[in-house]
Amino acid sequence: MKEGGLGVPTRHPLDWKNPKFYDEDDLNTELERVFDICHGCRRCVSLCNSFPTLFDLVDESSTMEVDGVAKSDYIKVVDQCYLCDLCFITKCPYVPPHEWNVDFPHLMLRAKANKFKRQGASVRDKMLSGTDQVGSLLGIPVIAQTFNTAKRLATVRKGMQAALGIDSDAYLPDYQSKSAKKQHKNHQTGVTSVEAVGRTRGKVAIFTTCLVIEMNLSSSMI
Ligand code: SF4
Ligand code: SF4
Known part of the structure; x- marks a missing residue:
């Protein structure tokens, strides 16, 4: 085998x-x-x-x-x-x-x-795997700011460790009330459709480059 x-x-x-x-x-x-x-x-x-x-x-x-x-x-x-x-x-x-x-x-x-x-699953496992629900809740403006401030307090982190089993030293990201889509809406270019530019001119470009190099070499030798 x-x-x-x-x-x-x-x-x-x-x-x-x-x-x-x-x-x-x-x-x-x-x-x-x-x-x-x-x-x-x-x-x-x-x-x-x-x-x-x-x-x-x-x-x-x-x-x-x-x-x-x-x-x-x-x-x-x-x-x-x-x-x-x-x-x-x-x-x-x-x-x-x-x-x-x-x-x-x-x-x-x-x-x-x-x-x-x-x-079944523990509360912690449900929370950590339910990113959509947690994100929707903690993305509400006042709640996001409150959570982001509270998670920096040692007593809150100890409480979370005791109640949810989330290590008090584990990194927790800041929650954003403005989604990435909202934050980057001004970065949109306004282009809503794309059009094919047609056949590539790559081979023509290479041929032209070679021709120019050859002409330069020839003229430098004269
Ligand atoms: S899973 Fe990894 S450790 Fe197990 S037999 Fe395969 S190679 Fe070896
Ligand atoms: S290598 Fe990945 S899939 Fe394999 S046992 Fe480790 S965590 Fe599981």
Whole structure:
């Protein structure tokens, strides 16, 4: 079986309609299988925090193998994945069509879906992922200014950390009451349509340039 090639990986659709998709035992079996391959490979250690978390769990376990890691700790690896897809697209030699069929991001997505089905999402996760709603609320003029001032106060940040789990040292952007579209409306040129200029004259331009150079060379030699 070919591995480590430069070919485009084959991505199979996520089998989310299969009843086994939400079967916890089936998921843990697949997590253990893939984690074991990753533990033997460790190529993705520098990509994100999922892999160091996994390898630390393995190295600190009693057997120093994946079978020594508690299944309840698998979620620690899953929580660190932000689904960038780099491990699948750029690193892994065991992606389909390889027979080991490793699609780490899809497996993390399945585990996240399972967690959401069992536990739902925290207030913090809903807020941080609901950018449209938060942006609409905090974009109201008085609220935007109030929030931008309040978020600089240490007591407010401590309160947000306690209530929402948002680290008090985390960077929070300023909210704007004027959207980018409103801010840049004066930058519009008034051009509402574009017209094709016709055939390119590139070849003619190159020919003319060569002719001029040749004429200059000829005249300098006379
Ligand atoms: S898809 Fe997840 S596990 Fe893979 S590199 Fe990105 S963050 Fe890490
Ligand atoms: S995703 Fe692939 S390349 Fe990355 S550690 Fe696992 S087996 Fe190795």
